[in-house]
Amino acid sequence: MKAWKKIFGTAALAALLCIAVGCGPTEEAGQGSAKPIDGTPILFDETTDYYNIAPSVVEEGNVRYIFYAVNATAGQTDTAIAVRRAEKSGDNWSYGDKKVIVQTSESGWDSAHIANPDVIKGTFGYNGETYSWLMAYQGNGTDAENNYSIGLAAAKDPLGEWVKIGNDAVIKYDSAGYGTAFGIGEPSLVSYDKAGKVYLFHTMGDMYTTGVYVAELDCTDLGAIKGASVSNAVTNFGLTDPGAAVPTFSDTNFKLDETSGTLYCVRNYSTAAMAPVLPTAVQVIKMPMADLYAVNAEWEEVETQINDLDLSTDTLDGWERVYSACIVGDGYGRVDGAEALELALTVTSFDRQTYEYRFYQAITGYTVELDG
Amino acid sequence: MRVNQRIALALAALFVAAVLVLVAVQPAKVVRAQGDAETPPYEVAVEMRESRYIDYATFDALSVSTHAATENLSGDVTVTLTMGVRDWTDASAVYIRMENVAMAATLANVNIADAAGTFFRPKAVDFVKEVGTTSSPAEQEPMIINIWNGYLKFDLSAENLKVIGGSGTELLKSDVAVIQFVFYYNQTNNVNIGDIVVEKEDGTTFTAFSVSEAAIGGGANQYNANDSLGGVLGSTLEANARVAQLQADEVKSHDAGTAADQWQQFYGIIPGDVSMYDGISYYIDNSIGEGALFFNKCLRENEKNGVMEHWFVDGTASYATYYPADGGESYVGNANVVPEGFVGTIVVPFSDLQTRSTAPATIDDGVLDLTSVWTRLEFAIDTQNNDYPARSFIIKDIKLVSGAQQYYNTTQEVSEVGDVRMVNSFNYMDDYDLTGDWNIQWSLSAEAEIALVDSPAEDVVGVGGKAMQITCGQRTSVADANQDACIQWSLNSEQGNATGAKGVTYWIKNTSYSQIGFRFEFDSLVTVATGDGSSTQEAQRWQSLPNCRYMLFDTKTGAERMMMGKSGVYIPAGFEGYVRIDFSQFTNPNWVTVGGDLDLNNPIVTTYLIMNSTYHYGDSFIFDSLGWYYTDVDLTTTFRTPANSFAAAMNSDYDFTKGGN
Structure with missing residues (x-):
């Protein structure tokens, strides 16, 4: 059971990495056809020249910023990180043009692949400058899609310029000590003090298992970050995966309701048994923030699964592959006093013959009502 | 479980203090040795009688x-x-x-x-x-x-x-x-x-x-x-x-044809009360056959609570004194494995005996009562173990003796450090002493090595002196075999008293280049009604959850960390410090039939460290300061330092008389 779990977990993570960094045959550049829509509307139009994955959405008043992974070059698999700005019009958000803000480095820890951005506000000093936005993202320096680490970038404005912090990852995966595996990635930032201290949640997958961990970073001085050497395990008690003795807790996004002291999380749930082997749903869970480090902490389900049934329309059956979601929060990773949680989810259609899906990936939205 | 220390100490006292002590403390049921046996050393001849699938003649x-x-x-x-x-x-x-x-x-x-x-x-x-x-x-x-x-x-x-x-x-x-x-x-x-x-x-x-x-x-x-x-x-x-x-005096085994023939035995007649002896002596000539000989011994207590508790000189981690027949200097050798060509006398102390009951996962009380034993001493060879191919040898002059070298059998004293009752600080004299107490469960497929080493900790509360180094052995090539290597320790009543405790703690240093892990397991001795008005005691196994949560306290850096199990309690490469596993993080393996919640009023009788050799062959770590902790601790992180931190608990002045908090 353990060996299968390891293989299965690794395969699922590898599949998501394929999403992030692209693998397999590329489509011809310039095809420019509209993405096929299987369910709820996508947040912004995009052609099949580009894949859109792993959103992170920050709302400030009537403005939203969506950070996500996208290929920098049409039809290629050179994943970069982009941002779009949206303004609210009535009940809808209208997203503007894409701007690529972070790309792979020429060399070093993030020279091969980058993906999965998450962004918060705060006060961060670096090399004599003060930045008010911080991004965490995953990257690696080898062609293989494994052994990821997490690094940081900072900006004074969400639209850039984004400055990478240092020449190395801040949360580094030690493949010699933990085996070649997914590594450390899928970061999620929540501000601790609305200044320079942050919680950095992340997935760690090693040769034995996969789980979610949290590092407490003092990024007041990004040139001397404190706390990066210790990551604490986030409990997976209270989670159940169909058919699994131990749940796979990964690809998460966290938000804090400081008024109620509740920590919310959205995670991948229920991977498909057939190609494409991607999650078919995400799950929303919650826990008292005060229990984060308690030995017997347990998650409580808010929404067991959000799947194709939830992401269908009157005329469309719904997105069959749903994953890499985020909870929309304010600049500090807060959802204070929320009566509902708005999610942005990665969804994809796929070719029924070849099961190709890469360039069909898009981002849609969903709202989870919270009880009382 | 080891030989009842009270009996062993009484025998040692008799040996040292001779007549005076004998008169003062001699139990009423002691059987005098043959001949003039007013003073030790005592001995009694063991007449060989009865065999099973083996040929033996005097x-x-x-x-x-x-x-x-x-x-x-x-x-x-x-x-x-x-x-x-x-x-x-x-x-x-x-x-x-x-x-x-x-x-x-x-x-x-x-x-x-x-x-x-x-x-x-x-x-x-x-x-x-x-x-x-x-x-x-x-x-x-x-x-x-x-x-x-x-x-x-x-x-x-x-x-x-x-x-x-x-x-x-x-x-x-x-x-x-x-x-x-x-x-x-x-x-x-x-x-x-x-x-x-x-x-x-x-x-x-x-x-x-x-x-x-x-x-x-x-x-x-x-x-x-x-x-x-x-x-x-x-x-x-x-x-x-x-x-x-x-x-x-030759013993010759039959060729092992079926599983029933694998263990071939012969028996000697012994008294029902052997409390005045502390070992088995025999002359053996392993030069007439080929190869080393694996030669097991078994003593059984009389039936008690429906169980005849068996005591074996088991495995390859027990020691005996070898007295070569050519007059060469005596030396310490293996109590079970007789080298090819050895001729001489071997004395095996009762302290080498380990309990194993007649049914899996069932023991009586883990205490060898030498005053009430079955009147047959069993000898056996494993005819399907090709690592030890000798199938014929000479044996004679079999006796029970007093004065058998005890190999120190140092009982680990229970001490209090902070909020921890340390039940094993590894204050052993040498490897023989250690391996006489910590045993490698040879019945599982993978092996392990343990050795007594100097503790690498410097100025760490509750750690110092000696420690145990464990190296995971090689997996077996047998298909579908259990690949676990298991080191176990039997606790006495004081060590096994965890009433009111919150969890288990130990100090560990990972000397490997990668993370290492093992399942921590223990047996709680439960009284089970047998339905006829009587009751028996059975071992209820508990093992760390596959995704257990446990805390680390790095005693070099001071950092604390919450960890998640990976079907084992995993320690990062290079880590040295304390581990705490709350008792709530344990569950019963699916083969356990003794039901009920963990009741810490029941004694803990055995602890196990179980590694999977598929992943950890050659990995090594140092283990020390095993104990039970008595207060809840909160994790210290970058953003918070609670009053009841791990470090604070280790340095506290906990009052054990008030029980757990």
Whole structure:
């Protein structure tokens, strides 16, 4: 059971990495056809020249910023990180043009692949400058899609310029000590003090298992970050995966309701048994923030699964592959006093013959009502 | 569980303080040793008796054993001895050296045939201890030989010999050809036949058949055997019967044909109270066969609470004193594995005995009561273990002795450090002392090595002195085998008292280049009603959850960390510090049948560290300061330092008299 779990977990993570960094045959550049829509509307139009994955959405008043992974070059698999700005019009958000803000480095820890951005506000000093936005993202320096680490970038404005912090990852995966595996990635930032201290949640997958961990970073001085050497395990008690003795807790996004002291999380749930082997749903869970480090902490389900049934329309059956979601929060990773949680989810259609899906990936939205 | 330390200490005191202590503390049930046994050292001879699937003789003998594959198989086997000296003129009696080593009486008929081809069967048989004596002859047919070591005596007068075949009427004493022994297949027989001595009317004697000079065949002083099913010695005969030639004191195993034959045993008779002895001594010659010998010993307590608790000198991590026969210096060697070619005396202390009950996961109380033991001391060899290929050896002068080297058997004293009751600080004298207490469970497939090392910790509260280094062994190549390597420790009542505790803690240093992990398990001794008004005690196993949460406290950096199990409690490469696992993070393996929640009022009797050799072969770590902790601790992180941190708990002045918080 353990060996299968390891293989299965690794395969699922590898599949998501394929999403992030692209693998397999590329489509011809310039095809420019509209993405096929299987369910709820996508947040912004995009052609099949580009894949859109792993959103992170920050709302400030009537403005939203969506950070996500996208290929920098049409039809290629050179994943970069982009941002779009949206303004609210009535009940809808209208997203503007894409701007690529972070790309792979020429060399070093993030020279091969980058993906999965998450962004918060705060006060961060670096090399004599003060930045008010911080991004965490995953990257690696080898062609293989494994052994990821997490690094940081900072900006004074969400639209850039984004400055990478240092020449190395801040949360580094030690493949010699933990085996070649997914590594450390899928970061999620929540501000601790609305200044320079942050919680950095992340997935760690090693040769034995996969789980979610949290590092407490003092990024007041990004040139001397404190706390990066210790990551604490986030409990997976209270989670159940169909058919699994131990749940796979990964690809998460966290938000804090400081008024109620509740920590919310959205995670991948229920991977498909057939190609494409991607999650078919995400799950929303919650826990008292005060229990984060308690030995017997347990998650409580808010929404067991959000799947194709939830992401269908009157005329469309719904997105069959749903994953890499985020909870929309304010600049500090807060959802204070929320009566509902708005999610942005990665969804994809796929070719029924070849099961190709890469360039069909898009981002849609969903709202989870919270009880009382 | 180790030998009851109170009994061992009492014996040690007796040995050191001699008569005065003896008079002061001698229990009433002590059996005095043979001879003048007012003062130690004590010893008592162990007479070998009974064997199972193994040949053993106290004299030069032909060993005849039958064990029919089919119950109550009809038929018989006949062993024919052709006399070396055939002229029995003026013979008045014949004495046949015989020893019954079966578990029960054996059936036989004895026929004497002369050169004229007439077969005679004695009517009466006399069982005597010496040639030239008489006991109480009585008629028997067939002859029943009870557990016996002596001579069968037959009167050779015409009145005592019945013709059963041929044309003669009286035995032609001038030319006695053969003597035959007939054994029936409807029971198991295991008999040693030795020299045949003839007594003449004038009282003189001669040896008509000498086993030591015999060989297979039909000629003078030779032997053969065949059975009524058509088998002959060396062929199908051996499916149901076997004739082997042994020298005196030789043990020879049968070829292992089935799983039932794997362990082949012989037994010695011992007193029911062996409390005045503390070891087993025997002379052994492992030069007559090939290879090292794996030679297990087992002592059983009398039945208690429905269980006959077995105590084995088990595995390859027990030690004994070797006294070479050539007068060389004595040395410490393995208590079970006798090197090829060793000749001399080996003394195995009772402190090497480890409990293993008659059923899996069931023990009695883990305390060896030497005052009430089964009167058979069992010896066994594993005939399917090709690492130790010796299948025949000489053994004699088996005794129970006092003064057997205890190899320190240092009991780990319980101490209090912060909010922790340290139950094992690894204050052992040497590797023998350590491996006498921490055992590698050899019955699982993968192996491990343990060694006593200097603790690498510097200025760490509760850590220092000595520690245990564990190295995970190699996985077995047997398909589908359990690949776990297991190190276990049996706790005494004080060590196993975790009443009111919150969880288990230990100090560890990962000296490997990668993360290492193991399952931490323990047995809680539960009283179970048996339904007839009585109760028994059973071990209820608990193991760390696959995704357990546990805390680390790095004693070099001061950092604390919450970890998640990965089907084991995993430690990062290079980490050194304390681990705490709350008892809520344990569950029962699915094979446990003893139900109920973990009740810490029940004693914890065994702890286990179990590694998977598939992933950890060659990985090594240092383990120390095992204990139970008594307060809840909160994690210290970058953003918070709670008052009840891990570090604070280790340096606290916890009042154990008030119980857990």
